[in-house]
Amino acid sequence: MSDVAVDRPPAISNRARSLALRRRVLLVIGWTLLAILVIVPLLWVLFLAPTTGKWATAFGSAVHDPKDFLITVLNGVTAAALYFVVASGFTLIFGLMRVVNMAHGALFLFGGYVALKLQRGMVGEGGSFGLTSAQVNLTHWIIPAIVGTVVVAAMGLAMQQVFLRWNQGQELRQALITIAISIILADQMLAHFGGVAEDIAWPRNIDTFVNLRVQGILYTETRLVILGIALAIGILLWLWLKRTRTGMVIRAGVDDRAMVSALGINIQLTFAIAFAVGSALAGLGGVIGGSFASLAPGLDANWLLYSLVVVIIGGMGSLGGAAIGSLLLGLTSNFSAAYLPSTYTYYSIIFTFMLVAIILAVRPLGLFGRPA
Amino acid sequence: MTRITPDRVVGIGALVLAVIAPFIVSSYWVGALLTQMLFLGIVAASLIFLSAYGGMISLAQVAVYGIAGFVVGNATTNGNTKGLNLGWNPWWGVIAGIAIAVGVGLLFGALASRSVGIYFLMITLTYSVIANLTFGQVTDVSGFGGISGIPAPGAIGRVEAHQNRLYYVALVAAFLVYLLLRYVARTPFGLTLQGVRDDPIRMASLGYNVNLHRTIAFGFASFVASIGGVLFVWWNGHIDPASIDLGATIDVLVIAVIGGLYRLEGAWVGALFFVIVNNYSQQISFIGPRFHTLIGAIFLLIVLVSPGGLVGLWERALELASGTHKEPSDRTPIEVGPVESHV
Numbered sequence: 001m002s003d004v005a006v007d008r009p010p011a012i013s014n015r016a017r018s019l020a021l022r023r024r025v026l027l028v029i030g031w032t033l034l035a036i037l038v039i040v041p042l043l044w045v046l047f048l049a050p051t052t053g054k055w056a057t058a059f060g061s062a063v064h065d066p067k068d069f070l071i072t073v074l075n076g077v078t079a080a081a082l083y084f085v086v087a088s089g090f091t092l093i094f095g096l097m098r099v100v101n102m103a104h105g106a107l108f109l110f111g112g113y114v115a116l117k118l119q120r121g122m123v124g125e126g127g128s129f130g131l132t133s134a135q136v137n138l139t140h141w142i143i144p145a146i147v148g149t150v151v152v153a154a155m156g157l158a159m160q161q162v163f164l165r166w167n168q169g170q171e172l173r174q175a176l177i178t179i180a181i182s183i184i185l186a187d188q189m190l191a192h193f194g195g196v197a198e199d200i201a202w203p204r205n206i207d208t209f210v211n212l213r214v215q216g217i218l219y220t221e222t223r224l225v226i227l228g229i230a231l232a233i234g235i236l237l238w239l240w241l242k243r244t245r246t247g248m249v250i251r252a253g254v255d256d257r258a259m260v261s262a263l264g265i266n267i268q269l270t271f272a273i274a275f276a277v278g279s280a281l282a283g284l285g286g287v288i289g290g291s292f293a294s295l296a297p298g299l300d301a302n303w304l305l306y307s308l309v310v311v312i313i314g315g316m317g318s319l320g321g322a323a324i325g326s327l328l329l330g331l332t333s334n335f336s337a338a339y340l341p342s343t344y345t346y347y348s349i350i351f352t353f354m355l356v357a358i359i360l361a362v363r364p365l366g367l368f369g370r371p372a
Numbered sequence: 373m374t375r376i377t378p379d380r381v382v383g384i385g386a387l388v389l390a391v392i393a394p395f396i397v398s399s400y401w402v403g404a405l406l407t408q409m410l411f412l413g414i415v416a417a418s419l420i421f422l423s424a425y426g427g428m429i430s431l432a433q434v435a436v437y438g439i440a441g442f443v444v445g446n447a448t449t450n451g452n453t454k455g456l457n458l459g460w461n462p463w464w465g466v467i468a469g470i471a472i473a474v475g476v477g478l479l480f481g482a483l484a485s486r487s488v489g490i491y492f493l494m495i496t497l498t499y500s501v502i503a504n505l506t507f508g509q510v511t512d513v514s515g516f517g518g519i520s521g522i523p524a525p526g527a528i529g530r531v532e533a534h535q536n537r538l539y540y541v542a543l544v545a546a547f548l549v550y551l552l553l554r555y556v557a558r559t560p561f562g563l564t565l566q567g568v569r570d571d572p573i574r575m576a577s578l579g580y581n582v583n584l585h586r587t588i589a590f591g592f593a594s595f596v597a598s599i600g601g602v603l604f605v606w607w608n609g610h611i612d613p614a615s616i617d618l619g620a621t622i623d624v625l626v627i628a629v630i631g632g633l634y635r636l637e638g639a640w641v642g643a644l645f646f647v648i649v650n651n652y653s654q655q656i657s658f659i660g661p662r663f664h665t666l667i668g669a670i671f672l673l674i675v676l677v678s679p680g681g682l683v684g685l686w687e688r689a690l691e692l693a694s695g696t697h698k699e700p701s702d703r704t705p706i707e708v709g710p711v712e713s714h715v
Contacts, residue, residue: 098490100490100493100494102497163672163676171489171490172429172489172490172493173675173679175490175493176625176629176671176675177672177675177676179622179625179671180668180669180671180672180675181668181672183619183622183626183664183665183667183668183671184664184665184668184669184672186619186664187662187663187664187665187668188662188665191661191662191665298617298618300618301501301504301617301618302501302505304497304501304618305497305498305501305502305505308494308497308498308501309498311494312494312495312498316491346509346510346511347509347510348509349502349505349506349509349510350506352502353499353502353506356483356495356498356502357483360483360484360486360487360495361483364486364487364491
């Protein structure tokens with residue numbers, strides 16, 4: 001018996017040692033791969049991208065053409081701003097209630113369409129390509145934006161009260177319910193708003209270019225406006241969550257829902273507020289997205305994808321995570337579209353997948369995610 | 373040993389009906405509805421397998437099915453369409469399609485294997501949308517218009533001329549897939565997978581590699597889904613990114629949920645229901661082209677009222693008829709609460 005007792009420890013520690021060794025080897029391989037995936041694209045963009053030959057890119061490297069590099073950075077950041085507006089609503093709802101709102105993309109589109117119809121109602125139908133910004137003043141944009149946001153907030157609230165409230169805690173069932181609602185919404189929008197891509201007109205005062213006085217860049221003012229709106233929303237959300245009582249309850253609810261309601265706080269009211277605010281952000285995103293790009297059936301899938309990618313990268317329920325996730329997504333998609341060799345730019349969507357894959361491989365819960 | 377149960381009677385009856393169907397219903401039914409039912413059922417069965425035995429509701433099955441379909445399309449067409457036009461023998465196309473789809477499925481599975489529940493749902497939905505956008509943008513392999521004129525192997529011949537041949541091929545494939553899924557669920561691997569579904573932490577502390585089991589299960593389900601994809605491109609002769617868009621992804625989820633997420637048979641029950649509603653709702657005046665509103669409402673109703681789907685209703689009816697109440701054969705996946713997400 002004592003023989004066995006003496007024999008065992010070295011056997012175990014040998015196994016432990018080999019396991020530890022294997023782990024270390026895997027870690028080294030993993031980090032090397034990661035470094036290659038990050039460093040090679042960086043070197044390519046900064047120094048290597050050529051302007052001629054088989055691998056010719058549109059602009060060449062950053063050293064060669066700093067102006068277009070800066071423009072790409074700005075494009076990435078302003079795209080990220082819009083992603084943030086939409087995804088922050090998604091992550092707010094998810095963080096507090098563990099509801100994956102698969103109808104978020106449909107709510108986005110609906111907000112856009114409401115604003116579009118209202119703007120057309122106020123100004124007129126415009127030409128065959130819709131309204132131009134010369135026909136639209138600031139009120140004709142702001143009032144539709146507010147109405148679109150409020151309508152979507154009410155719709156999200158109704159959805160939560162009617163279908164989700166009594167299924168609290170059954171996460172998959174709630175996700176399936178929101179999928180069902182998104183099918184119905186998308187089909188009804190196709191029926192009422194048609195299948196042609198349309199866009200909301202920016203007001204004429206801001207649909208112009210600004211001289212940034214750096215490298216002589218003339219930059220689209222509307223993109224800077226979007227960035228401003230996103231920053232304002234980010235700051236307001238941050239203040240709301242950090243400085244107000246409702247925000248405090250929401251943060252406590254993200255950490256421990258049961259405890260919060262055991263303390264006698266009306267968590268159902270908080271849920272309703274959070275769901276309305278989260279949906280409102282989808283609606284506002286739809287108005288901005290409909291002005292910035294366009295509204296068409298099927299785009300709900302794209303915007304649901306952006307929200308999912310942002311929260312998968314950033315971590316669910318984290319506002320800071322949503323900001324970082326939006327930035328990574330915006331920069332990745334814009335840089336891959338601008339700096340891939342011109343004949344291969346359509347591969348840029350692969351880079352979005354690679355971004356998700358890398359994050360999932362390193363941190364399955366996202367950069368700022370915490371276990372539920 | 374083999375007892376006569378209502379389940380078996382209905383199952384064998386359905387099989388017999390499926391075999392003699394070409395002799396009793398119109399060729400439109402066989403060619404358009406029943407063949408479609410069979411391959412959609414195969415894809416939905418791969419989803420139900422993952423859900424019932426692995427606890428993973430995957431929205432990537434249609435992406436995998438599309439990858440197999442696009443590979444077959446690229447490999448076997450010759451000259452007159454988008455894509456690579458490699459002009460291979462259709463059977464080599466099948467092998468390449470399934471192999472590549474399983475490879476991608478293993479990669480997808482490995483990346484998602486550390487997540488469960490709604491996280492898994494979200495990650496697989498991301499795969500699905502990215503696959504759709506990728507085929508839409510990458511004009512080397514497809515582009516927006518897709519690939520046309522994909523030939524079925526010589527033995528099946530031109531599908532429009534010989535609808536019964538493809539129907540019987542699909543029937544045999546569906547039957548074999550069903551037997552294979554049932555068999556795998558009973559192997560040590562399948563039992564371990566069910567252990568992983570119920571308590572990943574315990575399985576991990578017993579020494580099982582939880583992530584590896586999930587990854588392999590996902591790869592296996594990708595194999596099944598890719599068979600459905602091959603049948604789809606033979607049937608349709610054409611595949612484009614819209615064949616695998618969010619709508620198509622959700623259609624297969626709807627089929628699986630309507631059929632019942634915890635029994636494999638539900639896949640074909642749901643698919644039959646789906647294709648019949650899809651076909652006949654167009655003729656009802658107040659529904660017309662609004663098929664998706666109708667199917668969305670049915671889906672919502674099923675999720676709210678009967679999480680076991682149509683098969684769940686059937687089981688409940690049997691219980692009522694026999695006056696016994698037995699515990700459900702498996703848990704109903706969509707009623708399960710949160711599962712610990714990190715091992």
